[in-house]
Amino acid sequence: xxxxxxxxxxxxxxxxxxxxxxxxxxxxxYARRVLRIFPLYYLSLLLFLFLIPAINPLLLDxxxxxxxxxxxxxxxxxxxxxxxNDESGIALNHYWSLAIEEQYYLLWxxxxxxxxxxxxxxxxxxxxxxxxxxxxxxxxxxxxxxPAYERAFLFTRLDGILIGSMLAAIYKISTQLLRKYFTFxxxxxTAVNYLFYLYKQHQSPxxxxxxxxxxxxxxxxxxxxxxxxxxxENRVVNYILTNPVLRFLGKYxxxxxxxxxxxxxxxxxxxxxxxxxxxxxYGYLTMVLSSLVATLAGLLVSVASYHLFEKHFLKLKKYFD
Numbered sequence: 662x663x664x665x666x667x668x669x670x671x672x673x674x675x676x677x678x679x680x681x682x683x684x685x686x687x688x689x690x691y692a693r694r695v696l697r698i699f700p701l702y703y704l705s706l707l708l709f710l711f712l713i714p715a716i717n718p719l720l721l722d723x724x725x726x727x728x729x730x731x732x733x734x735x736x737x738x739x740x741x742x743x744x745x746n747d748e749s750g751i752a753l754n755h756y757w758s759l760a761i762e763e764q765y766y767l768l769w770x771x772x773x774x775x776x777x778x779x780x781x782x783x784x785x786x787x788x789x790x791x792x793x794x795x796x797x798x799x800x801x802x803x804x805x806x807x808p809a810y811e812r813a814f815l816f817t818r819l820d821g822i823l824i825g826s827m828l829a830a831i832y833k834i835s836t837q838l839l840r841k842y843f844t845f846x847x848x849x850x851t852a853v854n855y856l857f858y859l860y861k862q863h864q865s866p867x868x869x870x871x872x873x874x875x876x877x878x879x880x881x882x883x884x885x886x887x888x889x890x891x892x893x894e895n896r897v898v899n900y901i902l903t904n905p906v907l908r909f910l911g912k913y914x915x916x917x918x919x920x921x922x923x924x925x926x927x928x929x930x931x932x933x934x935x936x937x938x939x940x941x942x943y944g945y946l947t948m949v950l951s952s953l954v955a956t957l958a959g960l961l962v963s964v965a966s967y968h969l970f971e972k973h974f975l976k977l978k979k980y981f982d
Contacts, residue, residue, distance in 0.1 A: 667824055668883075670826040671829045673826070677769065678782075689981040693978050696974045701916060701970065702919065705919050706733055709923055722751075723753075724750055725749050733756065736760050740760075755922050762822075765822050782827070793820055818876065821880040836892070857873055912967070913960070916967050917960055921963070928955040
């Protein structure tokens with residue numbers, strides 16, 4: 662997920678910086694995002710909130726999501742999912758990240774238009790990163806009021822998007838800037854993590870270093886991987902990221918993310934039963950095989966979704982170049 666956020670931040674910011682002076686800046690950006698995201702997302706809500714419960718309400722527990730569906734239709738579902746403290750329905754919990762992405766898409770074009778210059782964008786991203794970490798720290802200290810301090814607040818899970826956006830701005834300033842100051846970035850990141858580690862050691866043994874600083878750390882690591890990929894100088898990274906398997910998965914990744922978990926929940930009980938009857942036991946091997954089959958089912962659904970539904974909307978993006 663953090664890699665996905667970094668990629669999204671980099672790609673969107675790069676697109677916006679390249680088109681910030683164009684006549685149809687807002688129209689083209691929002692139209693292309695809508696064509697990519699909205700059709701499948703809203704189709705999935707129709708399927709999971711209405712069609713599947715109509716077929717058999719016992720297939721998936723949708724009670725929580727139907728009760729709070731207004732949040733899902735308006736891309737604000739990360740907020741109710743923060744305070745969701747029960748296990749009544751888990752099929753759409755992963756949609757929190759889609760809400761954060763969409764809220765970012767809504768706001769970020771205005772910030773790019775306002776700032777325009779890559780250096781200003783870098784400064785803004787740094788300031789916002791400090792705010793994000795501070796917000797997580799504050800929420801953790803008041804966790805009796807905010808039980809999911811590390812999870813899905815828009816302002817506490819922007820690390821990857823901000824760092825990806827920062828990478829795009831740095832790349833615009835100079836393609837070699839990150840390599841030139843790589844040691845500085847690494848030492849600064851290490852220092853931040855060490856400060857939180859010291860706080861844990863001397864002030865609060867239960868302090869969650871990962872939940873407060875870990876998202877930022879991993880996002881920076883993923884940003885370095887993305888940077889190496891776009892520079893195409895690292896043979897290992899270039900080989901891995903141009904691998905046909907990854908390219909295939911990348912093509913269907915959005916649909917796979919939408920469908921992977923609910924399809925898994927739908928399919929796995931049946932594959933468990935079939936394999937258990939076939940092997941005459943339910944052990945580790947059965948569990949792994951069943952999970953693989955259920956995951957493959959989600960991938961097949963995403964491939965079908967792309968070719969039967971999504972690509973017809975994607976063809977319309979050419980009118981908004």
